[in-house]
Amino acid sequence: MSIFRKTARSSSETLALKRVGETVRNRLQQDAGVYRLPVDNLEIFGVARFFSEAECSRLITIVDSVARPSPTYKGTDATGRTSYSGDVDPNDPFIIMLQRRIDDLMGIDPAFGETIQGQRYQPGQEFRGHYDHFLPSQHFWDAEQRRGGQRSWTAMAYLNAVEEGGTTDFTRLPLSIPPQPGALLIWNNMKPDGTPNPNAMHAGMPVVRGVKYVLTKWYRARPWC
Structure with a gap:
């Protein structure tokens, strides 16, 4: 691909990410049940008790059924990700209902969302500092561009x-x-101008006692496939 075409595609994606950012930002700021966390240089929101206790219990059982050693784009445990994870069944009516609630909350076209992933962290397990968005220098960049492009927003729910x-x-x-338990975090991996935000780096710190369960849903700049 020529440099001109790559540049044009990059500019188009940046504009798409900016539009997605504006859509979600406006939607969340108008929702009285959504709280914007008071930090500078990162758009991050929280919703308390987004999932009920019964829903969390059912989701924990689902996560246990799909959990395997967590892979990364560099291989299992290649970047300090020592948890267990797995994609849930996107055709499960219960999962479809939950996905619709997240999509509706954020105002994003469901086609832009990846399959929900569940994660389980046991004592000592963690996910060291990382970005959810992709970098052009990464070897899988071109492949991800063909299947929805850059990640825009992340929605992550605590289950316990x-x-x-x-x-x-x-x-x-x-x-x-x-x-x-039941809380949903939502953050923009991009800056308002649609370019990657370095302040979106985050880490799942090691569990010391107990077990941690979470669900994560990522959204793209374009329909994901």
Whole structure:
């Protein structure tokens, strides 16, 4: 592909990411049940008790059924990801219902969303500092461009309380969030102009006692396939 075509595609994707950012930002800011966390240089929102206790219990059972050693784009445990994870069944009516609630909350076309992934962290397990968005220098960049492009927003739900540890830390900001059952976190991996935000780097800190369960859903710049 020529440099001109790559540049044009990059500019188009940046505009798409900017539009997605504006859509979600406006939607969340108008929702009285959504709270914007008071940090600079990162758009991050929270919703308390987004999932009920019964829904969390059912989701924990589902996560246990699909959990395998977590892969990364560099291979299992290649970047300090020592948890267990797995994609849930996107055709399960219960999962479809939950996905629709997340999509409706954010105002994003469901076609832009990846399949929900469940994660389980046992004592000592973690996911060291990383970005959810992709970098053009990564070997899988071109492949991801063909299947929806850059990741825009992340929605992550806590399913249980953790006895000790397991916080989500945004490593470039003074922000550490403890697991809160049923709570949903939503953050923009891009800056308002549609370019990657370095302050979106985050880590799943090691669990010290107990087990941590979360669900994560990522959204793309274009329909995901």
